[in-house]
Amino acid sequence: MLPVKLITSTATLFFLSILFSQKLYTQNDSLLINSCSFYDSLETHFQCDNRGYPLSYGKKFCLKFLDKRGQFSEDGQQWIDSTMLCLMKHLNNLDPDLSCKALRKEAFASHIPCYIDNGYCNLSKEDRKLVYKIAIPSSVFHPRVWNQGIKVLQRCREEK
Numbered sequence: 001m002l003p004v005k006l007i008t009s010t011a012t013l014f015f016l017s018i019l020f021s022q023k024l025y026t027q028n029d030s031l032l033i034n035s036c037s038f039y040d041s042l043e044t045h046f047q048c049d050n051r052g053y054p055l056s057y058g059k060k061f062c063l064k065f066l067d068k069r070g071q072f073s074e075d076g077q078q079w080i081d082s083t084m085l086c087l088m089k090h091l092n093n094l095d096p097d098l099s100c101k102a103l104r105k106e107a108f109a110s111h112i113p114c115y116i117d118n119g120y121c122n123l124s125k126e127d128r129k130l131v132y133k134i135a136i137p138s139s140v141f142h143p144r145v146w147n148q149g150i151k152v153l154q155r156c157r158e159e160k
Contacts, residue, residue, distance in 0.1 A: 036062035038088050048100035053107045058091070064134045076127035079119050086114035111148050112155065121156035 039059035048054055065080050072080060090110035091103075098106065123131070135145065 034066075036066065038062075038092075042091060042103075045096060046098070046100055046103055048103065052100045053104040057104075058087070058107065061135070068130060068134055072127050072130055073124055075119075076123055076130065079123055079127070082118040083114050083120075086118055087111070090114065108144055108148065112151050115152050116155050116159075120152060121159050 036059050039054045039062060042058065043052065043054035046052065046054060050056060062084060065084065069077055069080055087107075087110055091107055094103065094106050120128075120131075135149070
C-alpha cells in the first residue's frame, strides 16, 4: 500500500499538469475541421459578444466555408481544412487572459500565414474565385480584410 503523502503528491502533480496544459478546446483535428463549434467555445471563454471575433468573424466565415466546401476541388477542400485547422490552433494557443480587442488582433495576425502556409498560392483560379466569392461580399466594410487580401496576393506574386 502506498503512503498517503505519496498519493497526495502524485494527485497534486497530476492536477497541476492538467491545469497548466489545458487549452480552450481539445477535440481532435478531424472534429475541428468538420465543425465550427470551436468558435462557440472561444466565445464562451472570452465573452466578446456577437460583435467580437469568435462569432462575428471566426464562426461566420467557418460556416460559410463549410457550406461551400463541396464546390471546391479536392485541393481546395484540403486547403479549407488545413487553413481552418491552422486558424483554430493559433487561437487555441493564445493567452487565455487576452482582451477581446487583443484576441481580434492576434486572430487577424494568423490569417495571412495560415492562408499562405497551407497553399493558397497554389490553388486553381477557380478555387481562388470561390474564396473571393465567400470572403468579399461579407467583408465590404472590413478594411482589415481587404488589406489582408492584398497582402496575400502580394505574397503569392513574390513566391512565383
